[in-house]
Amino acid sequence: MSEKRGGQHYGCVGVGVGPANLSLASLLHGDTTVPNLFLDRKTSFSWHDGQQMPDTTLQVSMLKDLVSLADPTNRFSFLAYLHAQGKMYHFINAQFDAMPRQEFRNYLTWAAEQNENVVFGERVLSVDFDTTFVVRTDRRTLTADNLSIGVGTAPWYPDVARDLPGDDHFHVSDFVTKASDLAGRRVCVVGGGQSGAEAFLDLISRPVAERPRRVTWVTRRRNYFPMDDSPFTNDFYTPSYSDYFARLSSETRGQLNEAHVLTSDGISEATLRQIYQRVYVQRFLEEGPDLVALHPHSEVVRVGRGATGDWCVDLRNSDHGGRVTSLETDVVVWATGFRPAAMKFLEPIAHRLERERDELSIDDSFAVRWDGPTDRNIFVHNAAPHQRGLADRNLSLIAWRSRRIADRMRKVRSDEPLGSFMEWSAKEDRSPLLPGALR
Ligand SMILES: Cc1cc2nc3c(=O)[nH]c(=O)nc-3n(C[C@H](O)[C@H](O)[C@H](O)COP(=O)(O)OP(=O)(O)OC[C@H]3O[C@@H](n4cnc5c(N)ncnc54)[C@H](O)[C@@H]3O)c2cc1C
Incomplete structure (x- = not known):
């Protein structure tokens, strides 16, 4: 692609164009004080195309688009998109409970x-x-005063899956292309989050002629747990909580992320209902051969080739003294999650950047702490859940985070949304009780 702008120096160069950096690019658009350019290695925009299965939906409010929560009048809002496409009324009348994932991708x-x-x-x-x-x-x-890094996440595999040969096992991020032709085969989906649930549902819902012979769903979790999307829980996904979280000790932050994992990595209740109903229909109404096997609380501890070349998957259930059972399958789908993508391109300056655990250490404007000048910054999106909480890798805060970043580059400070109804922090004790009094 040819250069779209003249000149080689920018106020901000963005690395990666997923929703995170696209949000910042949208907020900076038309701002001549911060000339900006955002680059992506892909030949054109896409958003998790390998997981655009039919009927998948957005897992957050439709208002959590690129800009609305920071700048509702911005020309890149979801409403502006609907308006530009002439389908505002149709969208309203469709009464989606959740926005189709494909529609969000089209908007982006x-x-x-x-x-x-x-x-x-x-x-x-x-x-x-x-x-x-x-x-x-x-x-x-190119040269730039600031960098904005939004390189997203990369597929993650457990140790047992690394270096396995063959193309009859793959990560769920490739599901659309690699799981298209599985009629009559045995498939094992590993992973009890939303991606695993969607893969499992897709496989068991196929027309009979295209359906696998058996579909097994394995998760380490004790059950197929729902995502907690209730009002008070969603306070974890607000700007004020993000700031509160950042000020906690590293140990407490680690504990909270572990304790609250199902607020982001659980399964949508709608998906769980669809799965349960599909299993009911298959078992009791279609009375076909047993299609489905469900193995919660089972950890995959070994995967190897069986005598006939199929996969032998060993599962350990810790309720029974770690007893291991084996299942045979033709194909394994690893729905085992994603981790922040590596930033190898930062190697020349890596020694100048501060770290916290395995993350780059960031300040309140999502700028990496480093030994360079304070008006030259590297901002990172979606790469610091240990410092900013689970919301950091979610769409909930992208507009707000981008505005914080834009503010820093513009040397302004916008108004923040109102704080939570809840008192997250312990207030300073203004009237200490007498020694020995009950607290
Ligand atoms: C299937 C799926 C569905 C999801 N649905 C939701 C949801 O409903 N709600 C929610 O809150 N979150 C959701 N998430 C989580 C998260 O919001 C998304 O993963 C989101 O895409 C993250 O945005 P991002 O911009 O950080 O990264 P990405 O979307 O991954 O974009 C990163 C971009 O960086 C580019 N890049 C990487 N390295 C370079 C380089 N060296 N040079 C140039 N370009 C580079 C890549 O090509 C890529 O386009 C979902 C995640 C998945 C996997």
């Missing part, structure tokens, strides 16, 4: 295409610093 694609500062087909190879950032791509060299 529209926003990327409308923004001349967003460029595809250009990979960032390295970043160095010499009074400004020097960004080398596979096409050119």
Whole structure:
């Protein structure tokens, strides 16, 4: 793709164009005080296309688009998209309980295409610093006062799945292409989150002629647990909680992320209902051969080839002294999650950046703490759940986070939304009780 803007120096260069950086690109669009350019290695915009199964939906409110929660009048809002497409009334009348994932992807694609500062087909190879950032791509060299890194996540496999040969096992991120032709085969889906649930539902819902012979669903969790999407829980996904969380000790933050994992990584109740109803119909109404096997509380501890070349998957259930049972399958789908993507391009300056555990250490503006000048910053999106909580990797805060980042570059501070109804922090004790009094 050719350069869309003249000149090689920018106020901000973005690495990666997923929803996170696209949100910042949308907020900065038209702002001549921060000339900006956002680069993505992909040839065109896509959003989890390998998991765009029919009937999948967005797991957050439709208001959590690229910009609305920070700048509701912005031209890149979801409403502006519906309006531009002439389908506002149709969308209202469709009465979706949750937005189709495909529609959100189409909205994001529209926003990327409308923004001349967003460029595809250009990979960032390295970043160095010499009074400004020097960004080398596979096409050119640019300089920038600030960088915004939004490289998202990469598929994650458990140790037992690493280095396994063959293409009859794959990560769920490739589901649409690799799971298209599984008629008559035995398939084992590993992973009890939303992605595993969607893969399982898709497989057991196929027309009879396209359906696998057996579909097994395995999870380490004690059950197929729902995502907690209730009002008070959703306070964890607000700006004020994000700021509160960031000030807690590292140990407490780690404990909270573990304790609250189902607020983000559980399964939508609608998906669970669909699965249960599908299993009911299959077992009691269609009375076909046993299609489904469900193994909660089972950890995959070994995977190897059986005598006939199929997969032998060993499962351990800790309720029974760690007893191991084996199941045979033709195909394994690893729905075992994602982890923040590596940022190898930062290697030339990596020694100058502070870290916290395995994350880059960030301040309140999501700028990496480093030994460089304070007006030259590297902002990171979606890469610091240990510091900002589970919301960091979710769509909930992308508009707010982008505005914080934009504010820092513009040297302004926008108004923050009102705080929570709840008192998250212990207030300073203003009237200490007498020693020995009950607390
Ligand atoms: C199937 C699925 C559905 C999800 N649904 C929801 C949901 O409903 N609600 C929710 O809150 N969250 C959801 N999430 C979680 C999260 O919101 C998304 O993963 C979101 O896409 C993260 O956005 P991102 O911009 O950080 O990263 P990504 O969308 O992963 O984008 C990163 C981009 O960086 C590019 N890139 C990487 N390295 C380079 C480089 N060196 N040079 C140039 N470009 C580079 C990549 O090509 C990619 O396009 C979902 C996740 C998945 C996997």
